[in-house]
């Protein structure tokens with residue numbers, strides 16, 4: 394007997410092979426990669442955010458009880474408009490679906506946490522955070538924990554407490570931030586509502602409440618806002634049909650419609666041990682070139698790393714490359730075959746050096762702020778103590794105390810630069826991937842403008858644009874090919890560096906930070922602060938080791954790609 398296939402909204406943005414494996418009955422019991430703690434934390438944070446929004450909306454939409462017409466506040470149709478049904482998340486799915494259906498049939502104004510009736514014929518199941526009753530149906534509203542708009546104009550919004558899309562107007566201060574996944578989730582809920590007979594008949598709209606929860610952003614799912622003038626619904630329908638075919642073939646143990654291929658999603662996918670073993674067994678080309686390039690190479694008959702490595706880069710390229718160049722792809726394949734983490738793509742490698750050098754690493758917590766700027770001073774003596782200097786706030790973010798720590802960091806850096814210049818010496822500061830540091834340099838200058846010691850945006854720009862600020866990630870990217878990724882945790886060990894903390898990593902540091910500041914209603918954990926400082930110190934020691942290695946040893950230790 395073939396298992397019934399019912400897919401949730403997530404499948405339309407998921408790897409096709411994952412959809413296959415999730416629905417292949419022969420894979421039941423296969424060992425999976427352990428859950429990623431940071432992903433679990435993100436899920437928990439999203440749940441807390443949703444609970445907060447639910448509470449705020451219930452308070453905001455409660456009847457006023459002073460003789461005023463309660464329905465007037467909601468722009469809704471009748472007495473039932475102000476009513477809420479909250480479907481408990483811990484009930485069995487069948488009970489949740491039953492409660493939701495009852496609420497829909499009774500015309501409840503707001504249904505929170507609903508699970509919609511399954512659409513067995515279409516192979517669809519799922520729910521949505523909020524269903525809002527309108528005049529002639531229900532409108533889905535998604536609550537997410539990311540930013541959904543940017544500064545600009547043109548988004549269709551209402552106040553966050555106004556859940557009626559008929560009141561949406563063109564926002565003069567916000568434009569839509571692209572989140573295709575949000576619209577596809579709304580389309581999934583819309584199709585479920587439609588199948589159950591509760592969708593609005595004349596329009597397909599859905600709302601999103603984001604991290605800032607200042608507005609509801611309304612999407613017209615039937616408007617041609619997608620590439621090629623497609624609608625969100627059309628895009629959703631075609632993706633869902635494809636995933637359904639993959640899942641049904643897997644459930645029926647037919648020829649698979651999706652094979653493994655290394656993509657970005659593999660990093661956090663539970664099936665990676667299975668796929669990695671298979672890709673390695675067949676020496677799949679996606680082990681060295683990901684995504685679209687790997688698919689095109691397979692179509693061109695170059696399915697293995699060996700075949701890619703054997704190509705002559707002076708011949709006609711076999712495909713139109715998107716993620717890399719022909720010669721880099723061939724060199725990466727050769728490096729993989731030789732089990733090399735790095736190869737030189739240039740005959741001479743260099744990194745700008747100074748008389749006085751500072752390695753800088755910033756630690757942030759999501760979008761909430763930058764709580765730590767760590768600096769390692771080395772080089773000529775300018776009357777400032779050499780070694781590691783940390784500028785931190787341990788008040789939970791967001792906090793204005795971040796302005797104090799940021800100003801202290803900037804004052805220290807400015808003093809070091811001024812002393813170096815006064816001594817007639819060359820100053821350089823280093824980081825690994827300046828995108829993150831630059832983001833928070835600018836954001837801190839903007840958010841804390843006017844606080845004592847906080848630089849102007851122009852001051853920040855003058856530093857960021859100067860030759861004094863060196864991004865080692867760029868140096869590595871320009872001069873090396875890295876067959877296992879270009880992250881500092883991959884590259885610095887090649888230079889002989891090791892972190893003291895075996896768990897060190899950006900994701901672990903998020904957990905440590907929560908404990909360090911007592912974010913989850915716990916006592917602040919001083920030991921975790923020390924751990925974060927040590928981790929940050931090791932990061933700047935790692936960039937110091939890396940640049941010294943590039944200057945002194947990489948030429949000897951790393952083969953040149955043309956010599957492979």
Ligand code: SF4
Nearest residue numbers: 408411659662665668
């Ligand atoms: S490991 Fe990668 S290829 Fe395999 S199912 Fe997951 S995302 Fe897809």
